[in-house]
Amino acid sequence: MSDAQTSGSTSQAPGFYRFRIGAFEVVALHDGVVVRDRPAGFVRNASDEEVGEAFAALGMPRDKLTLTFTPLAIRTGNGVVLIDTGFGEGGPPGTGRTLSNLAAAGIAPEEVSTVLISHFHGDHIAGLRRKDGTPVYPKAEIAVPEPEWAFWMDDARMAVAPEGLKPNFGLVRQAFGPDAGSVRRFGWGDEVLPGFTAIQANGHTPGMTAFTIGSGNESMMFVADITNNPLIFARHPDWQAMFDMDPEQTIATRRRILDQAAADKMRVSFYHAPFPATGYILRNGSGYEFAPALWTNPAG
Amino acid sequence: MSDAQTSGSTSQAPGFYRFRIGAFEVVALHDGVVVRDRPAGFVRNASDEEVGEAFAALGMPRDKLTLTFTPLAIRTGNGVVLIDTGFGEGGPPGTGRTLSNLAAAGIAPEEVSTVLISHFHGDHIAGLRRKDGTPVYPKAEIAVPEPEWAFWMDDARMAVAPEGLKPNFGLVRQAFGPDAGSVRRFGWGDEVLPGFTAIQANGHTPGMTAFTIGSGNESMMFVADITNNPLIFARHPDWQAMFDMDPEQTIATRRRILDQAAADKMRVSFYHAPFPATGYILRNGSGYEFAPALWTNPAG
Numbered sequence: 001m002s003d004a005q006t007s008g009s010t011s012q013a014p015g016f017y018r019f020r021i022g023a024f025e026v027v028a029l030h031d032g033v034v035v036r037d038r039p040a041g042f043v044r045n046a047s048d049e050e051v052g053e054a055f056a057a058l059g060m061p062r063d064k065l066t067l068t069f070t071p072l073a074i075r076t077g078n079g080v081v082l083i084d085t086g087f088g089e090g091g092p093p094g095t096g097r098t099l100s101n102l103a104a105a106g107i108a109p110e111e112v113s114t115v116l117i118s119h120f121h122g123d124h125i126a127g128l129r130r131k132d133g134t135p136v137y138p139k140a141e142i143a144v145p146e147p148e149w150a151f152w153m154d155d156a157r158m159a160v161a162p163e164g165l166k167p168n169f170g171l172v173r174q175a176f177g178p179d180a181g182s183v184r185r186f187g188w189g190d191e192v193l194p195g196f197t198a199i200q201a202n203g204h205t206p207g208m209t210a211f212t213i214g215s216g217n218e219s220m221m222f223v224a225d226i227t228n229n230p231l232i233f234a235r236h237p238d239w240q241a242m243f244d245m246d247p248e249q250t251i252a253t254r255r256r257i258l259d260q261a262a263a264d265k266m267r268v269s270f271y272h273a274p275f276p277a278t279g280y281i282l283r284n285g286s287g288y289e290f291a292p293a294l295w296t297n298p299a300g
Numbered sequence: 301m302s303d304a305q306t307s308g309s310t311s312q313a314p315g316f317y318r319f320r321i322g323a324f325e326v327v328a329l330h331d332g333v334v335v336r337d338r339p340a341g342f343v344r345n346a347s348d349e350e351v352g353e354a355f356a357a358l359g360m361p362r363d364k365l366t367l368t369f370t371p372l373a374i375r376t377g378n379g380v381v382l383i384d385t386g387f388g389e390g391g392p393p394g395t396g397r398t399l400s401n402l403a404a405a406g407i408a409p410e411e412v413s414t415v416l417i418s419h420f421h422g423d424h425i426a427g428l429r430r431k432d433g434t435p436v437y438p439k440a441e442i443a444v445p446e447p448e449w450a451f452w453m454d455d456a457r458m459a460v461a462p463e464g465l466k467p468n469f470g471l472v473r474q475a476f477g478p479d480a481g482s483v484r485r486f487g488w489g490d491e492v493l494p495g496f497t498a499i500q501a502n503g504h505t506p507g508m509t510a511f512t513i514g515s516g517n518e519s520m521m522f523v524a525d526i527t528n529n530p531l532i533f534a535r536h537p538d539w540q541a542m543f544d545m546d547p548e549q550t551i552a553t554r555r556r557i558l559d560q561a562a563a564d565k566m567r568v569s570f571y572h573a574p575f576p577a578t579g580y581i582l583r584n585g586s587g588y589e590f591a592p593a594l595w596t597n598p599a600g
Contacts, residue, residue, distance in 0.1 A: 012597040033596045275595035295575035297312040
């Protein structure tokens with residue numbers, strides 16, 4: 001099936017969506033969708049039946065795990081900042097569309113001046129590099145969270161890592177590859193670029209980072225994976241997904257950021273929300289609700 | 301600003317989105333967006349401050365009324381059914397994109413075999429006819445709810461209608477025009493076309509109709525305007541919008557359909573939800589929550 005807009009009656013529209021934050025143009029990019037069997041124990045502290053019921057209520061197959069992936073490109077007027085890369089060429093079928101959707105939005109890979117990385121899972125970093133090892137964004141500086149780098153680039157830790165974690169150590173080395181020496185590392189609280197501030201969001205991984213993006217008097221936050229699908233985990237903020245490395249810290253981070261988003265009425269973009277994956281957080285009993293932003297066309 | 305995909309760096313992706321219901325392909329079409337001053341008393345039984353606060357929590361300007369419009373086209377394998385038309389050529393700036401988005405989705409106006417109308421407000425029927433009076437869908441049968449027709453086509457009622465309602469009587473006559481004699485009228489409960497059943501949904505207007513759309517073992521419901529923006533009115537199901545002609549009946553209809561959608565875990569498409577305007581209804585305290593469906597690409 002083709003992504004081309006007019007090539008066939010079953011093609012989808014290109015998966016990009018623009019909106020404005022002050023003078024910045026933010027473009028949400030659809031990297032794709034993965035549907036796989038839902039692993040037993042996907043949520044550590046809820047029964048598989050309860051989780052299946054929550055999935056079914058959202059129209060998702062009860063026994064499947066459906067995930068979408070949404071990097072952001074931000075035209076700042078002084079270069080294009082890409083936040084996370086999607087899977088690139090080597091991901092599961094149905095993914096790897098970031099580059100073609102970037103092209104559909106009129107942005108060439110050479111225009112990307114900075115790639116900001118939230119954390120070092122494959123769906124966020126594997127798209128840095130082609131299968132042949134060449135960088136996808138040849139002119140971009142790559143900037144990553146220092147605590148994430150410290151954890152995953154520690155060879156001693158890799159040597160003693162549990163088997164389940166070892167592939168990700170390898171993937172990280174492949175993604176940064178020969179350019180590892182030139183990767184910029186930033187700390188939580190740093191203004192990484194004008195208008196972009198790194199926010200502590202660890203738990204899912206040891207160094208996961210959210211970013212506030214501000215221009216003029218407008219701002220938003222890219223919250224990365226503080227939830228897997230927020231339709232599930234905003235409603236059930238205390239559910240611990242099996243992908244979260246530190247469950248307690250994950251939940252503390254999730255509640256802090258969702259509380260702030262609700263209090264500040266701040267636009268947020270999730271990596272795993274339904275495309276275009278941007279909206280607002282409302283308090284809802286003991287949990288939260290993700291409310292999608294209005295889609296405007298032309299870009300508003 | 302152009303809608304063309306690659307004509308400029310600020311163009312939005314085409315506003316269509318495909319999904320499947322059994323053997324049917326459903327295409328959500330973005331007719332556009334209107335932002336206007338929010339009239340005082342927009343919600344009859346809530347204060348303007350309370351309503352403004354609810355808008356702001358969703359990232360919508362507090363004192364503006366932001367509305368989007370989403371007709372559906374359904375390829376049935378035996379013709380294309382269009383449900384509601386958008387504003388057509390004569391609507392407010394930023395609207396009237398149904399036809400161009402239909403083209404972007406690869407559907408020619410001549411392929412539309414039936415236009416189903418939910419109710420007779422301009423954003424749902426004005427796109428039946430061009431400014432010069434020619435029909436936009438030349439080969440389509442037009443099918444409308446009998447109780448809606450009975451109300452608006454009653455010349456005696458028009459003569460004594462309150463001033464505020466008179467323009468809509470005129471608009472209805474303009475939209476059906478010389479073809480009024482060939483318009484098909486259906487009743488609530490009728491299977492209007494194979495797989496399409498008319499569901500009583502009056503209140504917003506005297507004859508408003510929802511449609512269930514079923515193929516194989518899958519089904520969904522187009523719920524028309526049982527809410528203005530469902531992000532607001534699903535959370536506040538007892539709020540009475542000033543556009544609802546019979547407030548009590550509107551709320552009874554809204555609760556009946558939202559209850560059913562939540563109980564049946566049934567996909568619903570709203571006319572005024574954020575594009576692609578399709579998702580699921582969850583119970584939420586004394587109200588409901590609209591959860592968008594996952595966006596898949598390629599069309600799933």
